[in-house]
Amino acid sequence: MSTSLTGSKQRSWLQRRPLLRDAYFTDLQKGSYFAFIYSIVECVFMICLVVFDIYCLAEAQPGTTNHRYFGISFLFVYSGNAHVRNLLIFCSVISFFLAVYLLVSSIILMNALKKEHEQKFLPWLIAAFLFTVWRIIAIIFRSIANDIYYSYHQAIxxxxxxxIGTNVFFWLVVYSNYQELADITRLEDMAKLKMGTMSSLNASRSLSHHSINSVKNTQSNSLTPRGSSSTASV
Structure with a gap:
């Protein structure tokens, strides 16, 4: 008993099921709902940011200078390599499609949370994982390609x-909820299988007793002589 307790205490959090016991400020179910709301807001922010970045890069063609005023004065000047500029546009386009993918999977996650259908968590888990990994790569590239001297790039x-840190946290929350529901479903399936096996065994036993009784009745009838119920003649 002490050995099993020691083994469970020494088990790392990566080997636990679920990985997180709760979402720190609430349980896993409510934390997953917060993850859904957060994903929707992040996707809308990402789409708006991508549209703005592509517009800025389209205006800031190498060798040109353009001015715009949107409450704040903008000076569109790009002094870098044209191929780097194209890569920045490519990064924005990929981010746009991943944001749309995450947005759609977030809607699927909402319906899955209502019905507690853990298998439908997988599209969101995949989309959030790909989106987070891509944003890590994209922000490193953009920070190198763009001049961090400007406050806009620093803020971004x-x-x-x-x-990204929040993405990792909410991904762990939803994945932990997925593990918890998957374990519950597995236990329910095992219980149903056990009940089905017990009912089939009971049915086979009752059938066997019925068969034995039928055989006994048949044998007793065959041993009884025909016409044994004769009447006495005078």
């Missing part, structure tokens, strides 16, 4: 560091 870098 800080924002995405915070968002």
């Amino acid at each position: 870098l800080v924002i995405w560091i915070l968002l």
